[in-house]
Amino acid sequence: MIDEAVAAHVLAPGRPLRGRVRAAAQRPDAWWQLVRFALVGASGYVVNLAVFALTVEGAGIAYPAGATLAFLVAVSNNFLWHRRWTFRASDIRARHQVARFLIVSVAAFVGGLVLLGAAVELLGAAEVPAQAGAIIAITPLSFVANKLWTFGR
Secondary structure: OOHHHHHHHHHOOOOOHHHHHHHOOOOOHHHHHHHHHHHHHHHHHHHHHHHHHHHHOOOOOHHHHHHHHHHHHHHHHHHHHHHHHOOOOOOOOHHHHHHHHHHHHHHHHHHHHHHHHHHHHHOOOOHHHHHHHHHHHHHEEEEHHHHHHHHOO
């Protein structure tokens, strides 16, 4: 858990984003939080790819629809684990946090979908590996947004 005074200093709303990120990067607990984020993300990654593969290759659904279904399943998994374990958010602001988490997740999804489409349509990449690469590429931005905005105090 982050001390309230440290949280106020690191996550201060009026502080420039660059300063907030730099201050957070200097805290060892922030790095462990990144490890937890990555582990939850890895579980969401597996869920996402499994649902995507089942819908696209198993059910013959077009890849944008398959990516959307995979996103919905994975985002539910990730929110629950990030709230409970990664950011240990046990206060009563769950509705507030889920709204912000969905905004960040939808923005990351749209960015990932653009990358997926570019890889498939422009580069001729196979759909499942292209989805895997898109998820990896968008993850760092998602972590920073969730840490500083969604679950920040």
